[in-house]
Amino acid sequence: MKLGSNTFSKHLKTDQFSEPLIFWDTSFPAAIILEIGTRRDAAIYFAEKLLKDNVCIAFSTHLCSEMVNLIVINKVMLGEGLKSNKEAKKVIDKDPSIISSYIQDIHEAVDNFYGLLGLFKDRFYAILPTEPVVAKSIVEIKTKYKLNQGDAMHIGTMLTSQQRDIAAFDDDFYKVDGINIWCKY
Amino acid sequence: MTKKQREKKVERILKAYNGSVCSFEVPKPAKKTIKSVVASSGAAKTNVIELIHEIRK
Numbered sequence: 001m002k003l004g005s006n007t008f009s010k011h012l013k014t015d016q017f018s019e020p021l022i023f024w025d026t027s028f029p030a031a032i033i034l035e036i037g038t039r040r041d042a043a044i045y046f047a048e049k050l051l052k053d054n055v056c057i058a059f060s061t062h063l064c065s066e067m068v069n070l071i072v073i074n075k076v077m078l079g080e081g082l083k084s085n086k087e088a089k090k091v092i093d094k095d096p097s098i099i100s101s102y103i104q105d106i107h108e109a110v111d112n113f114y115g116l117l118g119l120f121k122d123r124f125y126a127i128l129p130t131e132p133v134v135a136k137s138i139v140e141i142k143t144k145y146k147l148n149q150g151d152a153m154h155i156g157t158m159l160t161s162q163q164r165d166i167a168a169f170d171d172d173f174y175k176v177d178g179i180n181i182w183c184k185y
Numbered sequence: 186m187t188k189k190q191r192e193k194k195v196e197r198i199l200k201a202y203n204g205s206v207c208s209f210e211v212p213k214p215a216k217k218t219i220k221s222v223v224a225s226s227g228a229a230k231t232n233v234i235e236l237i238h239e240i241r242k
Binding site for chain 2: 020021026027030031032033034035037039040044047048051054056058061066069070073074075077078084085086089105108109112113114115116117118119121125127128130131133134149150151161162163169170
């Protein structure tokens with residue numbers, strides 16, 4: 001379940017998550033909101049455990065804008081019958097008005113995302129990446145591990161407070177030493 | 186870890202962010218389980234990792 005493991009579900013059934021707070025990367029709520037399959041099942045299982053154990057969650061506010069962006073691209077891809085997200089992004093870049101056809105679906109998914117956060121009401125903390133100490137940490141992490149800006153925003157924000165537990169599915173996070181990636185299924 | 190110890194630890198973590206912690210209002214859903222809350226999100230056969238890599242390029 002810790003770094004490098006791919007047996008999350010098996011271990012989670014016997015382990016107790018003792019940390020009082022865990023960070024979320026965008027890939028975690030995105031799997032719950034947008035996917036079907038084993039990754040989503042693992043994410044839901046883990047999130048329900050966090051709820052049950054009264055674990056607090058924290059995330060960079062960047063997560064919210066990424067989630068909306070992901071939802072928009074995904075809904076256009078599905079609605080237009082496109083083969084890939086890459087193709088959907090190109091279509092949107094070319095003509096953003098195409099989004100208007102899928103506004104209802106997008107709003108529904110956004111509502112579901114905030115509904116998910118609502119389940120953690122009073123126990124979630126959104127961290128602004130604007131405080132100098134957070135901003136510096138993001139730059140440092142980006143440089144040290146050659147991460148893209150999005151990954152660095154999440155990891156840098158987390159490491160500002162010396163926290164090392166993050167719920168994520170993004171393999172790029174394995175570049176970072178000494179963090180505990182939860183929910184690798 | 187007792188409830189009080191957990192609260193103290195969270196408090197200490199949040200203090201490290203100085204003034205960067207914010208909150209925003211989200212309604213508490215009437216439904217209690219995650220599956221019921223996200224049931225209508227239109228989840229589909231998709232790969233969120235590819236999607237995330239796409240937007241983080």
